[in-house]
Structures are given as structure tokens and as C-alpha cells.
Amino acid sequence: MTFDLRLPLGLMFSLFGAMLTIYGLMSDAAAFKKSLGVNIDLGWGLVMLVFGALMLTFALRARSRNKPGSGG
Amino acid sequence: MPQTLSLAGIDYAILIIYFVFVLGIGWALKRYMKGSTEFFLSGRSIPAWVTGLAFLSANLGAQEVIGMAASGAKYGIMTSHFYWVGAIPAMVFLAIFMMPFYYGSKARSVPEYLKLRFDEKTRGFNAMSFAVMTVFSSGISLHALAQLMETLIGWNYNWCIAVSATIVLIYIVFGGLTSAIYNEVLQFFMIVLGFAPLVFLGLKDVGGWSALKAKLVPVATNAGFAPGTFTESWSHMGSSLENPMGVGWFGMVAGLGFVLSFGYWCTDFLVVQRAMAANSMSAARRTPLIAAIPKMLFPILVILPGMIAIALYQSGDHFLPLVDAADPSKGLNYNMTIPMMLAKYFPAGLLGIGFTALMASFMSGMAGNVTAFNTVSTYDIYQSYIAPNKTDRHYLTVGRIMTVLGIAVSVGCAYLAAQFNNIMDMLQLVFGFVNAPLFATFLLGMFWRRATGHGAFWGLLGGTAGAAVFHGLALAQGASPGIKGGWLGREFTFHSEMGQNFWMAIVAWTTCFVLTIVISLATKRNKTDAELAGLVYSLTPRPKAEDEPWYKRPVTVGVLVLAATLGLNIIFW
Numbered sequence A: 001m002t003f004d005l006r007l008p009l010g011l012m013f014s015l016f017g018a019m020l021t022i023y024g025l026m027s028d029a030a031a032f033k034k035s036l037g038v039n040i041d042l043g044w045g046l047v048m049l050v051f052g053a054l055m056l057t058f059a060l061r062a063r064s065r066n067k068p069g070s071g072g
Numbered sequence B: 001m002p003q004t005l006s007l008a009g010i011d012y013a014i015l016i017i018y019f020v021f022v023l024g025i026g027w028a029l030k031r032y033m034k035g036s037t038e039f040f041l042s043g044r045s046i047p048a049w050v051t052g053l054a055f056l057s058a059n060l061g062a063q064e065v066i067g068m069a070a071s072g073a074k075y076g077i078m079t080s081h082f083y084w085v086g087a088i089p090a091m092v093f094l095a096i097f098m099m100p101f102y103y104g105s106k107a108r109s110v111p112e113y114l115k116l117r118f119d120e121k122t123r124g125f126n127a128m129s130f131a132v133m134t135v136f137s138s139g140i141s142l143h144a145l146a147q148l149m150e151t152l153i154g155w156n157y158n159w160c161i162a163v164s165a166t167i168v169l170i171y172i173v174f175g176g177l178t179s180a181i182y183n184e185v186l187q188f189f190m191i192v193l194g195f196a197p198l199v200f201l202g203l204k205d206v207g208g209w210s211a212l213k214a215k216l217v218p219v220a221t222n223a224g225f226a227p228g229t230f231t232e233s234w235s236h237m238g239s240s241l242e243n244p245m246g247v248g249w250f251g252m253v254a255g256l257g258f259v260l261s262f263g264y265w266c267t268d269f270l271v272v273q274r275a276m277a278a279n280s281m282s283a284a285r286r287t288p289l290i291a292a293i294p295k296m297l298f299p300i301l302v303i304l305p306g307m308i309a310i311a312l313y314q315s316g317d318h319f320l321p322l323v324d325a326a327d328p329s330k331g332l333n334y335n336m337t338i339p340m341m342l343a344k345y346f347p348a349g350l351l352g353i354g355f356t357a358l359m360a361s362f363m364s365g366m367a368g369n370v371t372a373f374n375t376v377s378t379y380d381i382y383q384s385y386i387a388p389n390k391t392d393r394h395y396l397t398v399g400r401i402m403t404v405l406g407i408a409v410s411v412g413c414a415y416l417a418a419q420f421n422n423i424m425d426m427l428q429l430v431f432g433f434v435n436a437p438l439f440a441t442f443l444l445g446m447f448w449r450r451a452t453g454h455g456a457f458w459g460l461l462g463g464t465a466g467a468a469v470f471h472g473l474a475l476a477q478g479a480s481p482g483i484k485g486g487w488l489g490r491e492f493t494f495h496s497e498m499g500q501n502f503w504m505a506i507v508a509w510t511t512c513f514v515l516t517i518v519i520s521l522a523t524k525r526n527k528t529d530a531e532l533a534g535l536v537y538s539l540t541p542r543p544k545a546e547d548e549p550w551y552k553r554p555v556t557v558g559v560l561v562l563a564a565t566l567g568l569n570i571i572f573w
Helices: A006-026 A040-066 B009-032 B036-044 B048-058 B062-104 B110-117 B120-153 B157-206 B208-222 B249-267 B269-276 B281-302 B304-314 B334-345 B350-386 B392-419 B421-435 B438-447 B453-473 B497-522 B554-571
Strands: B474-476 B492-494
Touching (some): A006 A040, A006 B157, A006 B350, B009 B157, B009 B350, B036 B269, B036 B392, B048 B157, B062 B249, B062 B304, B062 B350, B110 B120, B110 B269, B110 B350, B120 B350, B120 B421, B157 B208, B157 B281, B157 B304, B157 B334, B157 B392, B208 B304, B249 B269, B269 B281, B281 B304, B281 B554, B334 B350, B392 B421, B421 B497, B438 B497, B453 B474, B453 B497, B474 B497
């Protein structure tokens, strides 16, 4: 089986991370009264973005390593 | 006035994107499903980190997440016994001692192992009860999901059932077990990334760990317990009167830690199936260990929110709703802890992540049951009793039909649960009777070559009957005879239902253990030593792990995991 789960994981969380980060940047402070004044969308969006990017990097590295003639 | 949830555009977008990925994975896997082995066992080709996280996640259904937070609010840190006494030792035992037989015997399911080790009737009994149990659990998941969505955001109950059942149906029919496993990993990360900010914000709100401890003191003393009861896991377990769980240390260690946990983690095909899909013996043995590492830390994600909620309630922040608004004496609805905290702290955006995580956990709870059901019903019921000796393609098709059937029955059960809650309680009770003795059968089967088919079968039946009789004679304080027990008279009284439950498990296990030994000694062996090779400990060569690095050796990792768990028990003693 050549389906690497890290690829969809990386894509999905990069996307979610980017969405939250942008949303957090665009929202004004009043939106974060609920989260005790913390712009949690921005903060946590960046965390998810980093996680997603890491997964993508691993997946793409594995892919390029497997390509040249190894057949695996 | 309880807040209900309202979702913004971005939250809906996140929910929809998640389901696009879920269905997309199913679709992408479709072309790999060439035969029944691919469909039911993922072709034994999945890397250990994936099976490990799926192993953990298959158990992380919404009932677990919501139930653990509720227990955290009701009992405090003692709830961690479900993890640090219950789950972890059982998972390490499965990895080191039992996985070699499951994986090495090439049995395709847990009931099939029973057939190879004992006989047809033992397999039949286990397969039938397991198949019925999985569709009912899946139905209960579905019902709980639709009910929660209806109260939380006012979605239509019927639509919730239809949409979630269809999504699960599509991705399993396409991608089989692999699809379920991959989606469980997706769900694992959703839960971790979706609930971690909840704990962060909750702790910030309550003022940190030491403030939380201080605020939980009046919660304990008002209920008549020692001040530290909610934040010390072992100090108040001398007797069942000292803690809100109503359980003493022996009932906890023997009932939960040994019988119930080992019974669940080591014999329930729902979780074992994940490890059996691993790509090598070594990966199969590492599966439960990889799962154990995050599992150790899960109390932070699922129990701590409950403790925070009750501490906030104590200091005047009444965001938890009552069970019955018209009758405050029925107390707080602890099951709403997680949904209410999501609504309280999460702004639009993050709410989408948290809400999706919650929904995902309901659906993967359902998918786990459905994949276990289709395998057992195809291999252990259809192929064994209805139509043996057909082509592999035939069984693949049957597996897909069983998936549709399983989901259809689940939907039926969901409506049954909505109409007659008592029927569901009764069924779960009966499943409890059937499950409690099971670990005794496996223990004797794997470590005692003299155990016979008759011994196993009658021992299992006897243990099940023992559980039922004990239940009929025992009752928790304040409960009235009937579904809660005591229908044969009231011989034993417990301080809580949980205590009653743990002791029922101990009785069932002991009955099965003793009966199996006695009957085995009285009957002739039905399997020769040669037939039992690979199925019984003393007749199986030990799997070698010497040529692997230390972090891949099951025994080394197992010991480290146990040491870390012991450390956690001591820190929070």
C-alpha cells in the first residue's frame, strides 16, 4: 500500500491552521472576550499550521526518497 | 440559563472540510480493496504509528470523552484510575504476552482465535454476542450524537442520524478497515488539537493548578469527604465510604484494573483488530504500546475539564445545566461538561475545530463498531455457518453488504434508544454479563495448554450466569430493585453502582476461571500439542526482538511505559 496518511493529515491541518490564523488576524479584540482576552484563533492557528507543515514535510521527504527506483 | 452553541460561517467551513477529507480518504483507498484481506484486515500492511493511534482512537468515542469529563466533575482525579490502573497495564500485557498469539496465529478475528484454540461452539457464542453488541453500541453512539446536536444547536434529529450514518457508510464501504483506521488517526489529532486549548483556557480561568486544588476543597468537604478527595487519586481509597466513587482499593484494582480493563483491552475485537492490521509482528506488538504513551496523558484532556468545570461551579460560575430544569434536586447534567465548555470559551474559528472534534469522535466510535461487526459477521458467522468455501471476491461483497446491514441496524437501534431508553440499559447490562468473564477464558487458553473446548464454553456460560445472579442479588445504596440489580433479593449492598459493577466483574471472572479449570480437567483434550503451536504460550517460540533498536523492543518499551504510569500514580497519590 502506498497511501501515506501524513499527506492528508498535513494538508488538512495546514488548511485549518491557515484559516484560523487569518481569521484571528482579522477579528477585533471583542471577538475574544470569551477566550479570556486571548487571541486563541491566531495562537492555536499557528500551532496547527506548524503541525500541518511538519506532517507535509515528512510525507514529501518520504515520497522523494522512495521514488528513484526503490519501488517501495 | 445554559448557553447553547451557535456556529459561525468559518465553523461550518471547518466541519465541511473535515468531512471532505474523511470521504476523500475512503475514496482514495477504494482502489486498494482487492480482496477480503484488504477490506477486513487492511492487508496487514499498516505502519505501527498509524495502528497505534487508531487503537487508541477506536476507544475514544464520544461516550468516552463526554463520560470521562463527567466523571472528572463527579469524582475528581480518581477518574484517572480508568487510565493509570485500568487501561495502561492491560495494554502493555496485550503487547507483550497476547499479541504474538493473535497476530502469529493468523486468526482473522478474536472469535476465530477461540475457534483455533478451543472449538466451534466457543467461537460461535463469542461471535454472536460480539456482533449483536457492536451494532447496538454503534446505534447508541448515533443516538447520542443526534440527541446532543439537537439540544446543542437545534439540528433536526432525523437529519443528524441520516447524514452521519451515510458518511460512515460511504467511507467504510469504499475503504474498509483501512478507511476506518485512517479516519481514526485523523480524529485522534482533531481531539488532541481541539481540546488542548479548552484545558488551557479552563486552567487560566480557574487560576492554575494550585488554585484549582484549592477550589476543589469545598467541593469535597461539602459532600462530606476529606479536603483532598478530588485531587488525590489513592489517598482516599481505604474504604468505599471515603470517596465519591464509593469504591475501595481492592474493588478498584481487582475489578477495574484487572478484570474489566484486561477484558476490554485484551479481548475486545474492536481494539485488537487495529493491532492485527499492522504490517509485521513487531509492529502489531508495538501498536498497544504506541497507544499507551498518549493514553497516559489523556486524563489532562478529558478528566481535567470536568474538574475545572466543577471548581468553577463551586465558585459561582454556573454554566453547567441541570439534568431537569424543573427539578433541581436531580442535580447537574455532568455529561454537558465538554459541550458547555466549548460554548463558553471558544470563539468562532476555534469553535469549529472543537465542535468538529466532538462530532468526529461520535462517528469514529460508530465506525469502529461497524468495522468490527462486518469482519466478525462475514468471517465468523457467514463464512462459518451460512456459506463456506466461496471465492474471496464473494466474501468481499458480503463484507460490503454486512457494512450496509450493520449501519441499517444501528440506525434502527438509535431510534429504539430514543423511544425506549430502558431497553438499551437492559441490553448493555446483558453485554456486561457476557463480557465480564471473557478474560479468564483467554488467560487460560493462552497460558494453559490443558484447557479444553468444553471447559472454555461452559466456563464462559457459567461466568455469564454468575454475573447475572450476582447482579440479581446486589444493589447500590438508594437504588430500587430492577434494572439496577437486586431483582432476586438484596444480599449485598454497595455504596455506589460502580462498586457493584466492579464486584460483579470479579465474581464473573472467578466463576469462569474456576469452572474452566474444573471442567477442563474432567474432559479430554480436544487439541493436540501440534495443533496448539502458535496459540498457547508454552508451545510457541518467543518472538525475537534482539536485532531491533531498544525503542522498538516491546518488553523494553512496555517496562518504560509501566514505570512512567507508576510515576503518575505516585505524583498524584
